[in-house]
Amino acid sequence: MLVRRRLILAVLLCRDEFAKVSSAVMILSSIFSFVLLLAVTTRGVTNGVLAVGVRATVDDEKRFCNNPLRRQEWRTLTSKQKAQYIGAVKCLQKLPAKSPFKSVKTRFDDFQGLHINLTDEIHLVGQFLPWHRRFLKVYETSLREECGYTGAHPYWNWSLDVDNTNTIVHSPVFDPATGFGGNGINVPGYAGPHGNLSVIPGWTGGGCITDGPFANYNLSLGPGTAVTNHCLQRGFNQFAPPFLNSTSVANTMAMSTFETFRIELEGTPITPIFKIHDGGHLAIGGEMVDRYSSPGDPLFYLHHANLDRIWWNWEQNDLQTRLTDISGRSTVDPPFTNVTLAFQLKMSNLANLVTIGDVMDIRTPLLCYNYV
Numbered sequence: 001m002l003v004r005r006r007l008i009l010a011v012l013l014c015r016d017e018f019a020k021v022s023s024a025v026m027i028l029s030s031i032f033s034f035v036l037l038l039a040v041t042t043r044g045v046t047n048g049v050l051a052v053g054v055r056a057t058v059d060d061e062k063r064f065c066n067n068p069l070r071r072q073e074w075r076t077l078t079s080k081q082k083a084q085y086i087g088a089v090k091c092l093q094k095l096p097a098k099s100p101f102k103s104v105k106t107r108f109d110d111f112q113g114l115h116i117n118l119t120d121e122i123h124l125v126g127q128f129l130p131w132h133r134r135f136l137k138v139y140e141t142s143l144r145e146e147c148g149y150t151g152a153h154p155y156w157n158w159s160l161d162v163d164n165t166n167t168i169v170h171s172p173v174f175d176p177a178t179g180f181g182g183n184g185i186n187v188p189g190y191a192g193p194h195g196n197l198s199v200i201p202g203w204t205g206g207g208c209i210t211d212g213p214f215a216n217y218n219l220s221l222g223p224g225t226a227v228t229n230h231c232l233q234r235g236f237n238q239f240a241p242p243f244l245n246s247t248s249v250a251n252t253m254a255m256s257t258f259e260t261f262r263i264e265l266e267g268t269p270i271t272p273i274f275k276i277h278d279g280g281h282l283a284i285g286g287e288m289v290d291r292y293s294s295p296g297d298p299l300f301y302l303h304h305a306n307l308d309r310i311w312w313n314w315e316q317n318d319l320q321t322r323l324t325d326i327s328g329r330s331t332v333d334p335p336f337t338n339v340t341l342a343f344q345l346k347m348s349n350l351a352n353l354v355t356i357g358d359v360m361d362i363r364t365p366l367l368c369y370n371y372v
């Protein structure tokens, strides 16, 4: 079927300083009802081959990167790859801070500090998923460019642990030798990092972690917005794992609009019960169940990579519609508007400003990764 196409050619300077892509050609001008004869380089196109005489689809008009990083599930990495990733995180924990946030000491703190600073505007709102996608990409880039990590950011698919056992305790991510260490030491009466989560049953641990590569690591930020020197704490919650099983993921994937999807994914307090996002935070407890300072636990990034993967999987189920499907309030408190693709994702001085529209498609040069 012949369809009128709008094609614009323009050269854009790539706005991501970390991407090291000096320029990219984007289709931006108008050419009507014609046979495509432009010699356009289309490496990376995944939704059909653009060739002479073939009509371009909306997806074809996008520009994709050449060598996307292949983000893998943690347990599929070799021991060597796992060690390299953890080594890079420890490197970030030693490099001096660059951000303007109070009491940050290291590059690792910069990311936690940014999250603490923005917590009230990046959760329970329309930018929740786009902001965390961008945040994770900037973190991945720092691991690679500042700490010599050569891989892609890994993700933790907790459903693989929970489906058969209803627990996360045996997950390879907690392995003391090849993972991030396990639960915190037992603290009688533990009820979350602020002691205010006693209505939730099933707490264990709660104190400092005692094994693995981060056992002696001292955090400078948190809990909450406080600035204290403290160990990395975990308090596994036995009530949370069922929220992370394949059925919960399938329920999320079944949502037909971004509005229903983002709410079903994020969970309380915009849903009455826990969902896959807050369920993952709750399952680990300690720093992770602190909505401000949770990026103090390196597992934060593996959890959010999995959520980002689920969002991408959801987008892929109807790319034509979902690459531009965005909604949700701009702020938690009124007056708020609904976010649009033009909404800017703040990164302080960690990275430059991009919009939600810039991060809707993980195949572009700005993001340039996929999930395997």
Ligand SMILES: [Cu+2]
Pocket: 115, 123, 132
């Ligand atoms: Cu967050």
